Amino acid sequence: MAVPNFAFEIAHRDGGSMARCGVLCTPHGKVHTPNFVFCGTKGAMKSISTLDLAATEAEIILANTYHLMLQPGADIVALNGGLHKMMRWNGPMLTDSGGFQIFSLGHGGVANEIKGRRNFSSHCNKTLLKITEDGAIFRSYVDGAKHMLTPEMSMQVQKKLGADLILAFDECTPFHVSRDYTANSMERSHRWELRSLAEFGKFADGTQALYGIVHGGIYEDLRRESANFVAGNDFFGQAIGGSLGETREQMHEIVAMACGFVDRSRPTHLLGIGGIADIWNGVKYGIDTFDCVHPTRLARHGGALCAPFSNAGKEFMNINNAAFRCDTAPIDDSCDCYCCKNFSRSYIHHLFRARETLGGQLLTVHNARFMVRLMATIRQSIENGTFLGACEAWALR
RNA sequence: GGUGGGAUAUCCAAGUGGCUAAAGGAAGCAGACUGUAAAUCUGUCGAGUUUCACUCUUCAAGCGUUCGAAUCGCUUUCCCACCA
Numbered sequence: 001m002a003v004p005n006f007a008f009e010i011a012h013r014d015g016g017s018m019a020r021c022g023v024l025c026t027p028h029g030k031v032h033t034p035n036f037v038f039c040g041t042k043g044a045m046k047s048i049s050t051l052d053l054a055a056t057e058a059e060i061i062l063a064n065t066y067h068l069m070l071q072p073g074a075d076i077v078a079l080n081g082g083l084h085k086m087m088r089w090n091g092p093m094l095t096d097s098g099g100f101q102i103f104s105l106g107h108g109g110v111a112n113e114i115k116g117r118r119n120f121s122s123h124c125n126k127t128l129l130k131i132t133e134d135g136a137i138f139r140s141y142v143d144g145a146k147h148m149l150t151p152e153m154s155m156q157v158q159k160k161l162g163a164d165l166i167l168a169f170d171e172c173t174p175f176h177v178s179r180d181y182t183a184n185s186m187e188r189s190h191r192w193e194l195r196s197l198a199e200f201g202k203f204a205d206g207t208q209a210l211y212g213i214v215h216g217g218i219y220e221d222l223r224r225e226s227a228n229f230v231a232g233n234d235f236f237g238q239a240i241g242g243s244l245g246e247t248r249e250q251m252h253e254i255v256a257m258a259c260g261f262v263d264r265s266r267p268t269h270l271l272g273i274g275g276i277a278d279i280w281n282g283v284k285y286g287i288d289t290f291d292c293v294h295p296t297r298l299a300r301h302g303g304a305l306c307a308p309f310s311n312a313g314k315e316f317m318n319i320n321n322a323a324f325r326c327d328t329a330p331i332d333d334s335c336d337c338y339c340c341k342n343f344s345r346s347y348i349h350h351l352f353r354a355r356e357t358l359g360g361q362l363l364t365v366h367n368a369r370f371m372v373r374l375m376a377t378i379r380q381s382i383e384n385g386t387f388l389g390a391c392e393a394w395a396l397r
Numbered sequence: 398g399g400u401g402g403g404a405u406a407u408c409c410a411a412g413u414g415g416c417u418a419a420a421g422g423a424a425g426c427a428g429a430c431u432g433u434a435a436a437u438c439u440g441u442c443g444a445g446u447u448u449c450a451c452u453c454u455u456c457a458a459g460c461g462u463u464c465g466a467a468u469c470g471c472u473u474u475c476c477c478a479c480c481a
Contacts, residue, residue, distance in 0.1 A: 037432095039432085039433065041432095041433050042433085046433080046435095046436075047436065062432080064432085064433085067433085067434090094432095096432050097432090099432085100432045101432085101433090101434090104432085104433095105434070127434090141434045142434080167432080172432080213432090239432075241432065244431095248431090251431090269432090270432090271432035272431055272432035273431055273432085274431050275431060278431070290431095291431095291432060292431050292432080292433095293430090293431070293432085293433045293435090294430070294431045295431095296433085297430060297431085297433065297435065297436090297437085298430065298431095299436090300435080300436040300437080301429085301430065301435080301436075301437065301438090302436090303430080318427085318428085320427090321426090321427080322425085322426070322427095352436095355436085357436060359436085360436045361436090364436095
């Protein structure tokens, strides 16, 4: 587990919960934990440049193996000197293994199944052709061409992409499947993770560290088994993945349950979660890093993140609402971001109504800065020993 | 002055005898968004009520034909085109 150039140091532990804060060291710098990983799936942050994102003091971003292997291809990224250089992001970076996309796009919009949503009319068609012991055969979302991705290939692609933290290749099981399917899928993911580890070992040169992924869906015994499996193998860190249930409340319970089983000495990531209350809940049970498209997607859709206690319990305001037409206040007068320092709600409301893309860009800046400040607030509360009180104030819904 | 064409809900625009409170857009109002095929998607969108149902008033205005009209006829008003 000791990986050259990488370290995870826990500096403070909360007395009343499993929350902790510390530092995750990578060859491209430090990540102060708990922290949030911003999503730049296709090698680009949507609606914001890496320069502007860096200005929010975001510390780490993520890109995706699945998207980049299909377009422009790992070799083109390598030709550009790797993801860091290509994107002009000199900080820590993570890549997802591609497992999630293959399976979420695969069943025709099962991202929604994984999240427990049944009735989702999407434009997605089935692109997952077959799962074999070797890997997954699927159609490219770009041009329909047939592709295969195996644990070995995912590792090789992620090597070329060059992120600091990389994820083992796994199968992401949907929510609405049987317990047997979840158990079998988990076991296959474990075999794939072992192969990921073996392949990773062939070229490990201290520039990258590998995370294992804890599966098991909503089943306690499976989560325990999966956490033990990951803990028993030489992964630098671990991520909690797979189905987290049907509702937000259930997700909180499963995160709490799964966190109880993991190796607490390793950095622990919660995949795909990023609501304000969800983050407080995750931290409470020992999660160190989160990633989610929520803050940036919400911004493009007109949602400006705000503290629930100052917004009638809601985690964001919809700037499209008529109430903001004449509201000359900034989104958040306590926020120091470029958006809040310079523009009114009324103006941003207008930008969205007029379909000016600047609106989404400004809210992306705000939401990114909001998340950065939120994580800093969380870390500070852990250091001060005020975590549970702060959690109570922030996560009440 | 003459001859054609047209007037449909906030706007644009289908519909030319019953299945029409009236297709589609747009605007408006709201909701969703959580390992990004999302700067996207969904609902609502004449009025009213006891709102998963019922009632009322609509297709420029009036009169008429018909069991029944936004749809057919006549008159009026206003627009547009061409001819004088």
